[in-house]
Amino acid sequence: MSQKDALLLPDEYGYFGAYGGKYLPEVLVASVEELQTAYAQAQSDSQFQNEMTSLLREYSGRPTALTKAGRLSEHLGGATIYLKREDLNHTGAHKINNAVGQILLARRMGKKRIIAETGAGQHGVATATVAARFGLQCVVYMGEEDIRRQALNVFRMQLLGTEVVPVTSGSRTLKDAINEAIRDWVTNVQDTFYLIGSVVGPHPYPMLVRDFQSVIGHETRAQFMERESRLPDHVVACVGGGSNAMGMFYPFLRDSSVRMVGVEAAGQGLDSGLHAASLSRGSHGVLHGAFSYLLQDDDGQIQEAHSVSAGLDYPGVGPEHSHLKDTGRVEYQSVSDDEALEAMSLLSRLEGIIPALESAHAVAHVMKMADQTSLDQTIVICLSGRGDKDIDAIRDRLIPDHRKDASKQNRDSH
């Protein structure tokens, strides 16, 4: 298949090669078809495009910076590293790019009620934010377990006027929040818009989320060309569902000289069974409306994913990533919880940037790439979000001896 064809995907049934489709209850067919039509019209409507561009600029603060990470590059001793600063977006992550696009579609379709799922809370906050901005009712489904882990984001959503509904079914995490959002959608399909947070779900969601997020890659490509008068040699992004990676990779797919790496969460290790590496260790199946790689047991039951990063803690992955894996256009690797935590710490100390744990996975992989790259090469990392949200979750893990040392010092001084 030529690169050109790869860019035209998905096909009319919503397949990227063998992956994607619409694995949905019949009741939702009308709704996804309505969305498809609305999106096709919006794409050729310059007013829609202008409004989106203007919101991203004046509300979210785009374009985000491309920052040269000089001290990190020097420390690692390999290629020169650049960071695409999605952490500088309004609400602190790339999630807002997609939320802005979808809320404009929802308004265009005359929907009065927005629903969304969230794991770490970043997509929930982004959705609550745009819903407030457009005066639409908003309900966010969140696993009870994640509500406990991400109390700050729950309060942010509530402050923005969103109702956060705890999900108590299954593993009580992101996967179950999506199940519950789909059940709501099935029930209230007439007036409700499901604002999906990643390149997952039934067609056309993987395509339109990719398109809304591809502002990341388009900006990066232009910024890099302007500064370096060439393309980067490597582009690296973390992959849970895969929306920041898809948005970063998509505009580079035609550039055969650019090597791309998606980094999954290896959790406590790929062989531990406690990971979220659907592409590296999963198998074919259907979850949440699409055929893709996913984590499942011998009976085809979906398994729980494990990652220190709530945003990567998902047992499936966007269908286009599955296609890019099979075609070999993108290479998929994984890093462990410990490696991600180390990278988070390193980037904070060397560059003064505290990355989200998700983004720290991409940084961790780049740390491994250092000795395979030369000084004249360049790497762009998609820094998908900022790490403030993770501080509570990691404080004890990242600085395990902090309290002990403090109390020891206290004793010593007495």
Next chain:
Amino acid sequence: MNRLKKLFSETRQTGDKLLSTFITAGYPERDSMPGLVSALSEAGADFIEVGIPFSDPIADGPTIQSASYRALTNGMSLSLALDQVTQIRKTCDIPLLLMGYFNPMHHFGLKELVARAEDAGIDGFIIPDLLPDDFKRYQEAFGDAEIGVNFLVSPNTRRDRIPQIDAMTDAFIYCVSVTGVTGARHGVPAGILAFLDELDAKVSHPRMVGFGISEPADAATIANHCDGVIVGSAIIKALEQDEAAGQDYTITRKLVSDLKQALRGVTNGHR
């Protein structure tokens, strides 16, 4: 002709209204299915949908979700359900359908599943998250088997898709009565009767109506406009009540027999 198609061809002559009941394999206990199938059959069920439990049942309400969860905890799997069907077929000839989400079936291997299901005595499939367009990618696995997939329509199905669904469905069309998840409701949903009458003029296959039906009187009203009704969550709830009361399907049998009685009262000369 499989048992189910035979049943429909008979009732289309007599005008009898059919009652289908849904159960979850492995619920309430891992090995409940054989005994439960014969109890439902004796009480008046005309055919039975055997639900294969799945970890992520997106189209189900709380009742079937929790039955599904418990069945998985009990150790139920697609393979074990097929073994139990084989056992049932030694003594019971009621038409049986496998109903379940696509992933466990896909993971099992569709070709092998169709072969094993046919051997075990299954009369068809219902896969609520597999649409006709996507099914085409897997159609080959069904080859020249006697059993196929029964597709769904809902009141918001685009009318120009109905002929395709009618053409591709195996024995009947499963009409979803409401936009929503499974779960017992009261009353007859607004607009459903007109929709069923509209379908009657458009499709050649029998129409069975499900989602939300729990009461005999509602079942009769709806059956007056189609070939029969499917009752799921209300059966699971009755099983919960029987279990709580320590009874051997007494409440469940009564529900099925009341539903069937109400359907017998429907005399509309349909077809």
